[in-house]
Amino acid sequence: QKEVEQDPGPLSVPEGAIVSLNCTYSNSAFQYFMWYRQYSRKGPELLMYTYSSGNKEDGRFTAQVDKSSKYISLFIRDSQPSDSATYLCAMSWMDSSYKLIFGSGTRLLVRP
């Protein structure tokens, strides 16, 4: 079993839809949760950072962490064609030298 599981997609939605992206994990030591966005042939860039459980909102993006279920989500409201990219979840733990464990990424396509 991988430490972090993520559906590879692709996920295709019409413009304006609400998108839900998810990751599950097995290591209960994870405390820091991130979502990165990666456009084709580019490096990943950080979208959202969350510590422990709870929700965090930033514009059209909402990150949720449910540590009891070992499940994290990223919601995108009013999705735009410019949101078409691969979304990678990443996790870290205390005393990890800030190393990250990445999911394999979900490819999202937002159709105009």
Place this chain on the structure above:
Amino acid sequence: NAGVTQTPKFRILKIGQSMTLQCTQDMNHNYMYWYRQDPGMGLKLIYYSVGAGITDKGEVPNGYNVSRSTTEDFPLRLELAAPSQTSVYFCASSYSYRGQETQYFGPGTRLLVL
């Protein structure tokens, strides 16, 4: 700030050849990382460094070497290239305190070993 820069952008190597992938950051970050990304496989950590002169192995270090003589530079060396090293390589850097450990990635180096 240029952020994290990587050279070259693309390289073709023959089996058994050597090369160095260059990575430079201008954000004065202590921590630097090398990842490889294979299709559909996410990012795997190769090596990382917590400061000049200090490096450690990640998840997939075999076939690679690193050095960190300055804060800014973190080159990755492939000594005897193998087809299994065909991948996209990303360098990243980060601050070294909690809440600010966002990793900033370079644009990547695409490597093809034939």
